[in-house]
Amino acid sequence: MDLIAQGVTHRYGPLPVLDGIDLHVRSGEIVAILGPSGCGKSTLLRMLGGLERPTSGQVLTAGAPPSGCLNSLTFIFQDFALVPWRSVKDNVALPLEHHRMSLAERASRVAAALARVNLSDFANAYPRQLSGGMRQRTAIARALAVNPAILLMDEPLSALDAQTRELLLDDLTRLWAETRFTAVYVTHNLAEAIRLGHRVVVLSRRPGRIRDTVAIDIPIADRQPNMPELSAASDRIWSLIRAEAAVADRELLDVR
Amino acid sequence: MSVSPTPVPFRGGGFAPKNLRHAAPLTFLGLLALWWLATDRGWVSPIAVPPPQDVATALADMARSGELLKHVTASAQRLILGWLMGAVAGTLIGLAIGLSSLARSTALPLVSALFPIPKIALLPLFIIWFGIGEPSKYVTIAFGVFSPMAIAAFSGVDSVDRTLIRMAQSFGVPTTAIIRKIVLPGALPTILSGIRISASIGIILLTAAEMIGAQYGIGALVLAAGNLMQADRLLAGVLMLALFGLLVAQIIGLAERRLLHWRV
Numbered sequence: 001m002d003l004i005a006q007g008v009t010h011r012y013g014p015l016p017v018l019d020g021i022d023l024h025v026r027s028g029e030i031v032a033i034l035g036p037s038g039c040g041k042s043t044l045l046r047m048l049g050g051l052e053r054p055t056s057g058q059v060l061t062a063g064a065p066p067s068g069c070l071n072s073l074t075f076i077f078q079d080f081a082l083v084p085w086r087s088v089k090d091n092v093a094l095p096l097e098h099h100r101m102s103l104a105e106r107a108s109r110v111a112a113a114l115a116r117v118n119l120s121d122f123a124n125a126y127p128r129q130l131s132g133g134m135r136q137r138t139a140i141a142r143a144l145a146v147n148p149a150i151l152l153m154d155e156p157l158s159a160l161d162a163q164t165r166e167l168l169l170d171d172l173t174r175l176w177a178e179t180r181f182t183a184v185y186v187t188h189n190l191a192e193a194i195r196l197g198h199r200v201v202v203l204s205r206r207p208g209r210i211r212d213t214v215a216i217d218i219p220i221a222d223r224q225p226n227m228p229e230l231s232a233a234s235d236r237i238w239s240l241i242r243a244e245a246a247v248a249d250r251e252l253l254d255v256r
Numbered sequence: 257m258s259v260s261p262t263p264v265p266f267r268g269g270g271f272a273p274k275n276l277r278h279a280a281p282l283t284f285l286g287l288l289a290l291w292w293l294a295t296d297r298g299w300v301s302p303i304a305v306p307p308p309q310d311v312a313t314a315l316a317d318m319a320r321s322g323e324l325l326k327h328v329t330a331s332a333q334r335l336i337l338g339w340l341m342g343a344v345a346g347t348l349i350g351l352a353i354g355l356s357s358l359a360r361s362t363a364l365p366l367v368s369a370l371f372p373i374p375k376i377a378l379l380p381l382f383i384i385w386f387g388i389g390e391p392s393k394y395v396t397i398a399f400g401v402f403s404p405m406a407i408a409a410f411s412g413v414d415s416v417d418r419t420l421i422r423m424a425q426s427f428g429v430p431t432t433a434i435i436r437k438i439v440l441p442g443a444l445p446t447i448l449s450g451i452r453i454s455a456s457i458g459i460i461l462l463t464a465a466e467m468i469g470a471q472y473g474i475g476a477l478v479l480a481a482g483n484l485m486q487a488d489r490l491l492a493g494v495l496m497l498a499l500f501g502l503l504v505a506q507i508i509g510l511a512e513r514r515l516l517h518w519r520v
Contacts, residue, residue, distance in 0.1 A: 095427035
């Protein structure tokens with residue numbers, strides 16, 4: 001399934017946040033959206049997933065979702081959004097409970113999703129007992145359980161420490177190799193964007209506009225830190241965002 | 257110039273009160289001993305403060321004659337029924353205030369206006385409406401319980417993590433299921449502390465209502481004993497009220513441990 005944004009524009013009152021975003025995410029592709037804080041990239045993602053209405057412009061999907069898909073556009077949140085009174089397996093079961101299916105099928109979907117993120121041994125633990133990495137893995141399992149067409153990831157690793165982030169990046173790389181999911185990956189972290197994106201869309205400071213799109217042709221599985229080709233892409237993107245990041249750093253955070 | 261090393265002074269710690277074992281019963285025993293000593297040595301007049309053994313005797317006499325049971329069951333029935341009526345209504349209205357703009361704009365000002373009215377001032381009105389019997393007492397207690405429960409329920413709903421609601425919406429969870437699975441459990445801690453407060457308010461109103469017009473009930477017992485200068489029976493009644501409060505606190509503590517086990 002493809003995801004298409006056409007002229008998506010958003011204002012909070014008189015303040016423009018996003019200005020005319022055109023984007024076409026193709027099936028099986030990871031598009032990283034990179035921008036300084038406050039550029040509206042999370043707002044854009046919420047609009048792509050139908051959690052917020054754009055002031056103008058529209059978001060479309062094209063093509064059929066995969067078979068067994070219960071929720072085409074599925075979010076993974078920065079702060080995990082796990083329900084604290086539900087165990088790991090009940091958190092993963094939450095998006096399945098309002099669908100008609102046998103208890104056995106529900107249990108097998110939950111078990112399969114937990115197995116894919118190596119959390120089978122922690123099915124009965126509660127979120128407060130888990131490390132940050134395990135919490136986000138639980139949230140990833142919850143997203144996988146509905147067999148999504150497109151994953152919308154909102155800075156999924158930003159709440160984690162550097163080591164855990166590396167482990168999760170490996171997990172995501174492996175998961176993509178297994179299923180070739182489609183994803184929009186919003187981040188302010190250049191390294192993550194380069195590691196996971198087939199394309200990196202660079203947004204400008206408020207109001208967010210697409211400054212440039214950088215395609216990275218190396219297969220995701222082959223990407224290693226310090227590869228010359230990656231460094232070249234990294235340098236190019238950094239030159240695009242550097243000046244803006246410096247200005248953004250000196251801005252008052254009066255909105256959002 | 258060399259300075260000899262000195263240890264860094266410790267300046268952390270504190271601000272983490274713990275529940276010391278046996279401290280609570282020992283406090284009660286200590287106070288009881290002090291009470292006994294004060295009456296035994298004649299530091300206070302036995303007419304003003306009867307010795308603890310007299311209060312115990314009065315309590316035992318009332319228990320033996322069946323009088324105590326009548327008072328306690330009358331009070332317990334009023335408290336439970338009145339509290340239930342007020343708590344159910346208050347929680348429902350509070351949830352509505354927490355969930356709907358219409359309820360928030362209409363019912364919330366009403367609840368805020370009702371809250372500061374001393375409900376016992378309304379008892380004469382309720383007696384005009386419902387007669388001197390039980391219903392007027394139920395309604396007084398229910399009214400007193402209503403506002404704190406409504407306020408607890410809507411602040412509980414307000415305190416529910418919005419990211420959890422957005423998450424559920426992003427998975428297409430239907431609104432009623434979001435309320436049942438996210439909003440209600442999220443509001444539960446605040447609702448339980450509302451129950452704690454409203455139960456105490458219920459006991460206060462129960463006693464006041466029973467003092468105004470009741471044949472049986474702990475409030476009636478306390479008032480009658482006071483009129484007859486029977487300080488021992490009076491204190492026995494007060495003791496029963498304290499026990500009511502302790503019992504309620506125990507039940508709520510148990511409910512919290514059962515229902516909120518997911519918290520630390």
